[in-house]
Amino acid sequence: MIENGFDETTSHSAKPQSEGQAAGYNRRDFLKTLGWGGTAVALSGCGNTSIENGKETVVSYVEPTDYQIPSIGVYYNSTCAQCDAGCNIMGRVREGRVLKLEGNPNSPVNRGKLCGLGQAGVQAHYNPDRVRQPLLKGEAITWDKALGLIAEKLNGVKGEEVAFLTGTMSGHVRALLGNYMDALGSKNHFVYEAVSPAVERAANKKMYGVSMPRYRIDKAKVVLSFGADFLGAWISPVNFSQQYAQFRKGSRPEGRGVLVQIEPKMSLTGANADRWIAARPGTEGMLALALINALGTAGLSIPTDVTAVVKDYTPERVSLDTGVSFEQINRLAKLLKERSPSLILAGGAAEGYAHGTQNAMAIALLNHVLGNVGKTVEAAAGVPFPQIAPIPGSRSALTALGNGLASGKYKVVFTYGANPVYSAPAVSKFSENFSKAGFKVAFAQYLDETALAADLVLPLDSAMEEWATEVPEYMAAPEGNVGYAQLSVRQPLMGRLYPDTRGAGDILLALLKQRKADEYKGFEDFYAYLQSAIMKNKAALGGADCADDKFWNDTLGSAILPLKGVAGSISAKPAIAGFALPAPVTADASYPLRLIPSISHSMRDGRNANEPWLQESPDPMTTIVWDSWVEIHPKTAAQLGIREGDIVEVTSKSGSIKSQAYLFPGIHPDAVSVPMGYGHQAMGRYAKGVGANVFAMLDPVYDKETGELAYHETSVKISKTGERIIIVKEEGPARGSQVGRKKIAVKVSADKVDLSKEV
Template sequence: MTTSNLDRRDFLKVLGISGAAATLAGCGHTSIESGVEEVISYVHPQDFVVPGIGVFYASTCAQCGSGCGIMGKVREGRVLKLEGNPESGISGGKICGLGQAGVQAHYNPDRLRTPMYQGEGGLIPVSWEKAHQILEQRLGPNSSLKGEQIAFLTDRVSGHQRVLLENFLETFDSTHHVTYDALSTATGRAATKAILGAEQPLWNIHEARLILSFGNDFLGSGISPVYMARQYALFRKAPRGTLIQIEPRMTLTGGNADRWYPIKPGTEGILALGIAHDLLQHEEFSRGVPQEVLDLVKNYDRDAVSDITGIGSDAVRLIAAQLWNNSPSLVIAGPSVEGHSYGFSNAAAVQLLNVILGNRGKTMEGQSEHPFPQLTPTLGSYQALAELNQKMAAGQTQALLIYGTNPVFTAPSHLPFAESMSKVPFKVAFVTHMDETAGQCDLILPLLSALEDFGTHVAEYQPNGVEVMLQQPLMEKLYPESKGYGDILLEVLKKRKPEAYAAFPDYYSYLKTAMVKAKPVFKVSDSDDHFWEDALRNGLVKWDGKPTTLEAKLPALTMPKPAELTTDYPFYFVPSIRADMRDGRHAYLPWLQESPETMTTVVWDSWVEIHPKTAEAMQIKEGDILQIQSATGSVRAKAYLFPGIQPDTVSMPLGQGHTQLGRFATGVGVNPYKILDPIFDGHTGELAMHATRVALRKTGEHQMVVKDEGPTTLQNGQKLVATLSADQAKLSKEI
């Protein structure tokens, strides 16, 4: 390999192995240099194809950021099914429904097959030769773009895709990588860091005797659902742990809880302080607690808390007693806690309970250091998108590259992203299929699917030391004119900085070189080729990290209570996150449209959930079409009567309402992002997703809600799925 004009430090940086890895042994030789390639992967499939016999290849699920290791079953050159990879500490051989749908993302008929360019009459297909010409003209070595004139907008991105992206920006003297997450947890992370010194501690769920979850759907749409479900199975084994879930709208995790309490949205912190008030009556807990905290908590006796939260004072006493009697416990918070103008304080008050209960070091630890911090995921926020929007609107952004995110769909209507984007002269989308944001771009580059491309991934939640996950093709590409994200970036980099990148014929060779150079850090003594083959065969490389110690800070907090509901907007509005659709990016997959939503069983639609007693008072029946009106806008949806919701609250699932996401999503349902009010967390500036209030108006129209649940008569008398009402289950007092 030629490294002339490139010193060793630069070379390591190119490969994303500087920093902790700077202590690597000498570079040595690679098989790329010697021209010998022998890889056990599907790149050269002919040796492994046995008609009728399935072969499994390891890779990494790219359907969400949890980084589960998967195995793809391949027969006659086609990937048929995905399973969990038992080698993966995250998935442990399991996979979720969203992960399974990765096969359908790959075979989706709406995948783009050629590059597209925005001509005078609209988007037209162009050749790759033309696409590269355009890229070179705008972003090649003669480009005068510098600093913030260029922006790379992504969802979270990790591994060598992140390294390559940041190296690409660096050639423009830019660090303008904007990470946007439409379901940002930035406020909750900031609050946890303020109390425990770490944004995302490890939760030793199986060690806990009691979990108190304030709206964290860790079994559904949380940070690592497959890993958490495995932990939860252990937690439920003898001695069986107890789960208490408190949230305005029942999530999948809430549906699994021993006790579920509907709380008024935004009052979770007050309830946490009320529970703390009870606990701090006991010297065991109050010892060492700063006077400011004792002073704060003393105002939150059970009756005061009960009035504000809607949780009965007996229930407050019971929860505190359960925590006291079931040590160690674990207290966690989710989106419904942080999604308010005081979300930071709300989430911090919940975390305070962990400190008071002494859960640090028992059921909570800090995640291991990472040997390659540059491979860790960039975590997104709403604030990052808002700042980019301002720069675009002011005409400061001359080129925008977009990968893995669709803000034209997910940005609320008070953030006019599409309009601001139209002021950027050159916009490029890296996508597998058309979406609302790509549709506004000048150049659209069709990507390989995750089952056709190489990559490395690092998960945000690393339960067992550190794993660098390998993604590799499970079959040859379906569409010859699609390309890998890494390959496209590399081609531009070769033009901008040939002395660093010309030696890599493709992203695969870059990735292999980068991983092999990092081998000493993984303490592997095998030959380079064996190390790489093992990495591909196992689908990952492990680093034996150790959990770290969490801090315990007990800062003084102020805890506002939510403003009263008004007659104009008499309902709290909760946008719920579907475990399968997430921010809406997966709505183009018909398996997921067809899968009954976990709490309602509704399919192929949007709906608004309303408590049966509220519906009765308003004479609303299931299927009545309602207008849901906020101060920002309105949408129409069918009423679904749902006992798992706080009576002053209505909820709609996010993810539907697409205008440009292929044949299976376009025109299905409505988009609740667009009615969210411009209310922001006072500490982090993040969008307060749960702070919108709405009014309901009956339109007089009615349509049947299509759902899988129903009386047994709809099951041909066979009771295929026996169902119970809440009253039959004797849960009515709590729900």
């Protein structure tokens, strides 16, 4: 595909790295020098004189190779690794350097679009703080030595004494890891995500029979979201944003959709809602049941078993408990009754409680009552190969690992794609327990907190350098193809920046060879393994009539392998005995405020904190950059005498942080909110020491059914330290923003505008 060619012809894949070497030169060096040449071109404007430095390494443009056209950008397809949504991307490659990531237009997941977080993937790749060599307690060693050391440490260790901690895994790396764990005789694979929809999966499983259904925001006339930040950080935001764009179109048959968001702290989705309602934290489930009652009153027929379950939750009573007015509940019910189909979503803000699963189930019940299940909540298909299906991460996995570590039963622990030393609450004493493990090996791209605590650090390839496959947990599908599933391919977009980094697949393969040399000796590297694994299933992957070469080239060209999915089925409403929804807790006088650790759309759980574009792109709601902050409702702040920029100390029973106060109207007056992902003590120059780590101060309260950490159950008090600063933010200190908006950011009421004829 040529520069700016948005035609959908397939591009050719980057060649495997071994071929360049076979041709008599080191391809990586070649790429680097050419890449350097490109930089020189880039820097040549405006009197920058650094062109001359290193000119001897510039390779002339008149010696092109067959996969590079000097000065022409070529797009290679791959898969984004910045979050778990698994967007399909294409990287613009010029002179052997990947320059920019775009969404792959053929992808049903992101349909040609890519969020800021995804685009910052190039900065993970070119990051100046990457680990470049295997490190044994900080000292650089060779790979042979590192692998030898692992073999030595594993020698004589029983399977149950080995644990492997990873982030969400899928695809062939997951399969290989499974094989390795089998070879070790260990079942201790812990899949940990600090921020995951684990509660929702459990509730969905109970209420719909599937843990991750497909949501059709684009088909809904009303979306009522209980704290699901689907435009920001929830499950597959780019896909949902695309659906949202359809949903807001006045010209679609359903007309412009209406979005109502119920959450105590305004998320990006809340900011885009037609109505944002701050119910008292934790009362979301109740509100859903009250809505069912109100719907019944409004004339919707409610099944009798449901009526029985919800009858205690009258709008009048719930109105008192939630702080949402009786009229508002009725207005919502009226809207939901009149405009069908609708879609009710439950997200993190409704689930982070000890009764989180109950909340989510109550909310899901609303979908059943409104008849949305099957219309806007569809069953998604699963992948036909269970060994590559995603193992969704959860927070409870870390609890399990932590318990094991505390008992000292693990002799060897591996970590990959997880940073629990940073993201585990201080009270869980994870880092202390972690140090009890005999030998700790971290697969790491950065020297983050966990890698620093490990004995041996194995440097990973970036997502632009490695081979992998991925199956998205949230399986989006092209229109009308309900049974669609896909396997996404991640391939190198350029040669390695550093010769001593390895892909996770390569490392696992090398480790497997230590155990089962015979079985794996045929695979020179992970690429060979991957190719053979895919080619073996060519027929099942839809390539029965295709020549091997062509099939493989096409696979790498599109980087998307459509699979015939295993049809899931969404179940009718289950029988529900009743809900255990506690009345809102009366405030503890010493800790009067509820802490809401917010998930920023770009910072998430902090794994990407060392990418400068993300640090410098303002938080959409507060417009703050390069720091964390404490959001306080202006009324609460006035009571406490807090002004913007005051450094406040937020203290819970389990810890405290200090950060700058930001007065924020989009938060419940009884709550304060601090973003996650800041306050790293290591990781790199852009992340280290920026902001405060809110994970550290969370109370150890867990969801009763899933064992997930209940993120919103921490109560805090807040006090001024006396220090005050000017907040660094896009908004500007004069706050003039709010004055000129009538002329500048214009808002119009939906009944005053005709959207139906819009282009």
